[in-house]
Amino acid sequence: MISLQTIAKPSPIHFRPKKPFKRPPKTLTPIHSLLQYNRKPQLSGETPRVVVITSGKGGVGKTTTTANIGLSLARLGFSAVAIDADVGLRNLDLLLGLENRVNYTVVEVLNGDCRLDQALVRDKRWSNFELLCISKPRSKLPLGFGGKALIWLVEALKNREEGAPDFILIDCPAGIDAGFITAITPANEAVLVTTPDITSLRDADRVTGLLECDGIRDIKMIVNRVRTDMIKGEDMMSVLDVQEMLGLPLLGVIPEDTEVIRSTNRGYPLVLNKPPALAGLAFEQAAWRLVEQDSMKAVMMEEEPKKRGFFSFFGG
Amino acid sequence: MASIWTLHVGATSFLPVRSLSDGHQSRSEFGLDSKFSNCSNWNRRAAYRTLVVKALDSDGGDRPLQNDVVVVRKLEEDNVKKPQQNIVAKLPETIGSLPVFVYSTGKLSGTNLAIGLCIVATMLVIVVRGYATRKSSENRAGSVADLVRRGQVRSDRRGISTPLKYEDPFNNPMVKVSKSNSTVEMCGKVYRLAPVVLTDELQTVHQKRRSRAYQWKRPTIFLKEGESVPPDVDPDTVRWIPANHPFATTSSDIDEDLAQNNVRQKHGVPFRIKAEHEALQKKLEALQNDQKLSKLVIDPGAARDFERPMKSNNLKSETQVDQSTSNPAISDQVSKPPPEETINP
Numbered sequence: 001m002i003s004l005q006t007i008a009k010p011s012p013i014h015f016r017p018k019k020p021f022k023r024p025p026k027t028l029t030p031i032h033s034l035l036q037y038n039r040k041p042q043l044s045g046e047t048p049r050v051v052v053i054t055s056g057k058g059g060v061g062k063t064t065t066t067a068n069i070g071l072s073l074a075r076l077g078f079s080a081v082a083i084d085a086d087v088g089l090r091n092l093d094l095l096l097g098l099e100n101r102v103n104y105t106v107v108e109v110l111n112g113d114c115r116l117d118q119a120l121v122r123d124k125r126w127s128n129f130e131l132l133c134i135s136k137p138r139s140k141l142p143l144g145f146g147g148k149a150l151i152w153l154v155e156a157l158k159n160r161e162e163g164a165p166d167f168i169l170i171d172c173p174a175g176i177d178a179g180f181i182t183a184i185t186p187a188n189e190a191v192l193v194t195t196p197d198i199t200s201l202r203d204a205d206r207v208t209g210l211l212e213c214d215g216i217r218d219i220k221m222i223v224n225r226v227r228t229d230m231i232k233g234e235d236m237m238s239v240l241d242v243q244e245m246l247g248l249p250l251l252g253v254i255p256e257d258t259e260v261i262r263s264t265n266r267g268y269p270l271v272l273n274k275p276p277a278l279a280g281l282a283f284e285q286a287a288w289r290l291v292e293q294d295s296m297k298a299v300m301m302e303e304e305p306k307k308r309g310f311f312s313f314f315g316g
Numbered sequence: 317m318a319s320i321w322t323l324h325v326g327a328t329s330f331l332p333v334r335s336l337s338d339g340h341q342s343r344s345e346f347g348l349d350s351k352f353s354n355c356s357n358w359n360r361r362a363a364y365r366t367l368v369v370k371a372l373d374s375d376g377g378d379r380p381l382q383n384d385v386v387v388v389r390k391l392e393e394d395n396v397k398k399p400q401q402n403i404v405a406k407l408p409e410t411i412g413s414l415p416v417f418v419y420s421t422g423k424l425s426g427t428n429l430a431i432g433l434c435i436v437a438t439m440l441v442i443v444v445r446g447y448a449t450r451k452s453s454e455n456r457a458g459s460v461a462d463l464v465r466r467g468q469v470r471s472d473r474r475g476i477s478t479p480l481k482y483e484d485p486f487n488n489p490m491v492k493v494s495k496s497n498s499t500v501e502m503c504g505k506v507y508r509l510a511p512v513v514l515t516d517e518l519q520t521v522h523q524k525r526r527s528r529a530y531q532w533k534r535p536t537i538f539l540k541e542g543e544s545v546p547p548d549v550d551p552d553t554v555r556w557i558p559a560n561h562p563f564a565t566t567s568s569d570i571d572e573d574l575a576q577n578n579v580r581q582k583h584g585v586p587f588r589i590k591a592e593h594e595a596l597q598k599k600l601e602a603l604q605n606d607q608k609l610s611k612l613v614i615d616p617g618a619a620r621d622f623e624r625p626m627k628s629n630n631l632k633s634e635t636q637v638d639q640s641t642s643n644p645a646i647s648d649q650v651s652k653p654p655p656e657e658t659i660n661p
Contacts, residue, residue, distance in 0.1 A: 088563035111570060112578040112587030135563070142568030143538040143557060145575060152579040161582065178555060178564045181535055209530030212523060228507060243514050247522025250512060278503045281491065300507035304499060 041076060041291040043166060048081075050154055050168045051290070052187035054211070056203020058174030060195050061224040064260060066171040067095040067269045068280070069191075072287030074126035075271065078166040081120065081157060084133045085150070085183035086173040087141045096123065097267025098131050107135040110142070110149055116156050125272065130165070143178055147185030154186045167290075176210060184211065189218035191251060191290070195225045196237040201245055208246065220251035220295060222286055227256045232302040239299045249295035252286025254279050540566045 053066045063086070070082040083106075084092035093099045104119040123129040132153070135141050150170070158164040170187060173179035184190070190211050194204040204221070211219055223239050230236035237245075239253050257279035263270040270280040271287075289295060492501040500507050535555035537546070542559075543566075545551055557566050568575075578587050585593070 109579055110568075110575045112574070112581075112591070113589065114586050115581050115583075116579055117582070118586075140561075140563055140565040143555075143564045143566055145568075145572050146538070146564075147534075148572070149575065149579070152576050156579050159580075178538065178557060178561075181555065185534075205526065206530060209526035210532050212526055213530060213532040214534050240510060240513070243512065247514065247519050249514060249519070281502065296512055298497075298509045298511050300500060300502075301510045302508050304506045304508055306501070306504070306506050 041288050043078065043291055044293045047166050048154065048158055048164045048168050049166065049189065050170065050187050051189050051191055052170040052172050052184050052216075053191045053193060054172035054180070054184065054207055055174070055193040055200070056176065056205075056207040057194075057200045060193050060200050061222075061254070061260075062174070062193050063091050063095055063171055064264065064270075065191065065193050065222055065224070065254075065283070065286075066092060066169050068271045068283035069287045069290060070129055070167075070169050071096075071123070071126060071269045072271045072284045073167050073169075073291065074123070074129035075284075076287060076291060077128075078291065079128040079130075079163075080167040080169060081130045081132060081165045082169045082171065083150070083153070084131065084171050085179065086171055087135050087179050087182075088137070089173065090133055090135075090137060092171050093121075093131060093133060094267060095264055096131060096269065098123065099267070102131070102133050105133045105135050105139075106149060106153065107139055107141060109153075110145075116153070117160070141182070143182070146178065146182040150182060150186045176207065180207075180210075184214060184216065187216055190216050190220075192219055192221040192246075192248060193224055194221055194242065194246070196223060196231075196239070196242050198237075201237075201242065205246055208248065218293075219248055220290075221246060221248040222252045222254060223250065224254045225256045226253055228300065228303045238301065250299065251289050251295060252282055253296070253299055254282045254286070255300075538564070538566050 053062050053069075055062050063084075066082055066084075070080045073080040082092060082096075084090045086092070093102050098121050101121045104114040106119065108114045109116050109119050119132055121131040121133075123131065154168060157168060168186075170183050172183040192204055192208060192211075194200045208219055221242075223242050226239060227236055231238045239250065243250060255278050257270075257277050259270055259273065259277035260279055263273065263277075270277055271283050273280050276284075494500070498509055500509055533550075533552050536553040537549055538555045538557050539545065540559055541556050545554055557564050570578075574587070581587065584590075
């Protein structure tokens with residue numbers, strides 16, 4: 001969750017000395033914020049960056065990750081379009097609280113019932129975030145040009161008048177079926193979401209293999225639903241164990257948090273919570289690293305008892 | 317005279333001589349310095365004492381009357397009343413006798429007035445400002461708060477997040493990293509940090525392992541089960557879709573180029589809407605032309621299509637009636653119900 005790396009200096013504050021000949025100009029020491037909240041992340045890579053968020057197994061948090069990272073990117077000042085490519089079981093609109101505003105989908109765009117800009121649902125909270133659903137729950141996606149359709153979509157978004165979005169996040173369906181193949185078609189990089197259990201790990205390894213076969217080399221993983229107390233009791237694999245098994249760089253580690261369920265049910269992504277939840281902070285940091293194409297250099301391992309102060313006896 | 321005496325006694329009871337002594341007591345009760353009170357009021361106390369003595373001396377001829385029963389009783393009654401009067405009189409007298417108040421009431425009345433005016437003005441300004449802000453907040457039509465008030469926006473889904481402030485260095489208060497970078501405190505919990513040990517070599521080893529384990533080619537063509545593979549297609553790149561797939565189909569009613577154009581369309585009416593509109597327009601025009609050309613010709617076949625089913629039934633019944641009228645014997649058989657005996661032999 002924390003990236004221990006060289007810290008870019010924030011704009012230093014210079015005090016003008018009273019006697020310049022005697023004293024050199026005094027500089028304040030930069031604030032050592034390891035989370036690098038003291039500056040806007042630098043966007044690296046060619047835009048639009050098309051990122052597919054995938055995992056082999058279902059229920060590991062792909063859609064939650066897409067919603068939270070998408071809105072984090074919007075908060076960081078980047079424009080993002082989230083495409084819900086889960087054709088049969090779309091849920092991203094629910095997580096974002098936009099379910100009542102989805103009137104048109106990609107299927108309607110392909111059929112000529114509407115234009116692409118009419119199918120894009122702009123979030124009112126952060127207007128540089130847009131949602132695009134592939135199809136309505138009961139309609140069927142014509143797979144004759146399923147993958148190609150997404151490539152056309154990316155091209156159309158690139159050439160639109162408002163300017164190309166910085167990020168196109170594709171929420172991939174579970175499994176390695178036709179939906180998966182369609183979703184990964186236009187992607188240049190992938191975020192693999194996994195949980196620290198063996199079923200999820202096996203599927204993640206397989207999916208990583210398929211992505212690599214397809215030519216997607218930039219794959220980073222997010223380990224979701226981590227419980228440090230269980231890791232301490234050796235009931236759960238640690239994040240480092242997961243990394244050892246998959247051999248993928250870490251984009252983020254998301255701790256298990258009850259706030260996730262609450263935010264899902266409210267249709268209000270976790271990263272917008274104030275005060276921030278633990279998982280929300282972790283998602284924000286993952287988004288930060290995604291922007292800079294960075295990976296974690298240190299991970300949170302286990303909970304230590306907090307050191308009590310001298311006056312803690314008195315409630316201090 | 318007795319009345320005069322009583323008057324004198326009454327006056328003396330309210331005179332500052334007594335009150336001073338009482339005041340002295342009360343001050344000592346309040347914790348004030350006795351030295352202070354004694355020193356400051358010594359002259360005044362002496363003056364009052366001489367005044368009382370003079371007053372008593374003036375009616376010296378009436379002294380024997382003091383031994384009268386009535387006068388004595390009156391004195392006793394007055395003595396009973398004195399403590400009660402003292403309680404009431406104690407506070408203003410005490411305050412009035414305080415040197416600070418004596419000084420301030422004499423010299424600082426103008427300053428007090430100014431201070432009072434300032435306080436009143438401040439209060440007035442606060443009240444007016446509060447009223448103005450309340451008014452302005454109420455009048456801000458179209459704001460999110462206004463939308464929530466009118467029920468157009470749900471209050472629990474309002475934008476409660478504030479944009480991050482960049483170029484404004486701050487540490488996240490929820491996250492504190494120790495000086496040695498070995499622990500981090502997030503949301504009140506301390507976690508130990510461990511460095512990531514994944515190297516590039518390890519990554520390539522894993523990639524090689526996966527490339528050996530998983531041989532895969534992305535399917536480029538989707539075919540329905542039972543369809544024949546086109547001759548120029550690699551069979552490995554074919555993905556077979558079952559006919560009853562829940563959300564995927566291989567058939568589509570539009571061709572690829574048209575779909576691509578639809579995606580690229582930026583302005584104007586979408587293709588399908590336009591096509592439908594044009595088709596309807598053509599149909600309407602065609603209908604209008606037909607009506608113009610064959611105004612007098614009625615196509616009975618077409619007319620029958622537009623007839624309502626009820627009407628056709630009625631027509632049928634009418635024809636039947638006509639037929640029945642022409643053949644009464646049959647109509648009797650049809651219209652009359654058969655006798656019960658024939659039904660139930």
